[in-house]
Amino acid sequence: MQSDPELVTGDAVVLELRLARLASRALAFAIDIVVQAVVLLLIVLVITLAGVHDQALEIALSLTALVLVRVGYPVLFETLSGGRTLGKIMFGLRVVRDDGGPIRFRHALSRGLAGAIVDFGPAPVWSVVALVVSLCSAKSKRVGDYLAGTVVIQERADEVDAPLIVMPPALTYWAAQLELSGLSDELALASRQYLARYQQMRPEARDALGSELVNEMAGQITAPWWSPEVPPWAYLMAVLAERRNRIAGLPYGPFQRPS
Structure with missing residues (x-):
């Protein structure tokens, strides 16, 4: 991990946060892909068991499910959990704004749409876009992070001393x-x-x-x-x-x- 001197607050002062390693982000993404694949498989199974005999309708429902899972999964989790998906939770990662603040729905939506269309695309080989952009970024940002104004940080509890909270x-x-x-x-x-x-x-x-x-x-x-x-x-x-x-x-x- 690294501290990025360009990560600043809205008042243009330096904020020291631990940026996530590319490896930990990749592993977290792999876990999220597995979860999405399982969810998608279950949806397709339900469509099949529902007895949809119209091939065109079945394809349309499957494509709709693919889009909803691919975009909806990260948007839903990152919005409700304050910047974390299941994969990020496992590796102690969190998406925050460039100024270190918590993300909102619009940030999660921008990342989710860019992730499905640009960063990772319709095929696994498309992930090279996210990889190249992240390697060229001082903050390991992918396209979605640039569009949303976000960055992924490491917040594993065992890497940051827990503060002693006492009542003044x-x-x-x-x-x-x-x-x-x-x-x-x-x-x-x-x-x-x-x-x-x-x-x-x-x-x-x-x-x-x-x-x-x-x-x-x-x-x-x-x-x-x-x-x-x-x-x-x-x-x-x-x-x-x-x-x-x-x-x-x-x-x-x-x-x-x-x-």
Whole structure:
């Protein structure tokens, strides 16, 4: 893996993320292809067992199923799981925006369509397009990534130290009043990863990204960032600690700066 100095946030500051290796992406893709093949085979079997005797209709249904599986599978999984398919989950990979933020449906759709039409095409040999483009890209991007403005990163938990999430004592009462039902799992994960990499990031990068995460989190939980004296990492730490405590019933821990 590598850290790409050109991966920047919307404020044009460097964000250090671990780019996925081409080999791990290829293996993840192979697993996804196997899953898609199994799903497609089951659909064709259902069509056959349904007793469709019109050959033209059978071909049309099969082609429709092929398109839906080939495009729908990555779009559905990457949208619902925040940038991951089954293959990516197995290898600890995730698709994120160029600025490090979580992808949306439009990003997943752009990648899915480009993957089916350009990168991998109608035949396995067509995968050479994705391979060549990825090898020529400093960020191992394929055509779909360029069109969607995304990049694939490595986020395997055992390769990034898990942050120690504890409740800042000064924010205990404030956090207890929060309504956290609107906090998404994707934003909570992004915040945990930010805290895990806090000491490894450049000061300007971590300040900018921390502010972005706080502003997005404040919008989801309707709790504005009320004081500039409270650093972004403390705000995020308090919210994540309160969320964890409500889910697991854990006691509050002593206040510590992320390390």
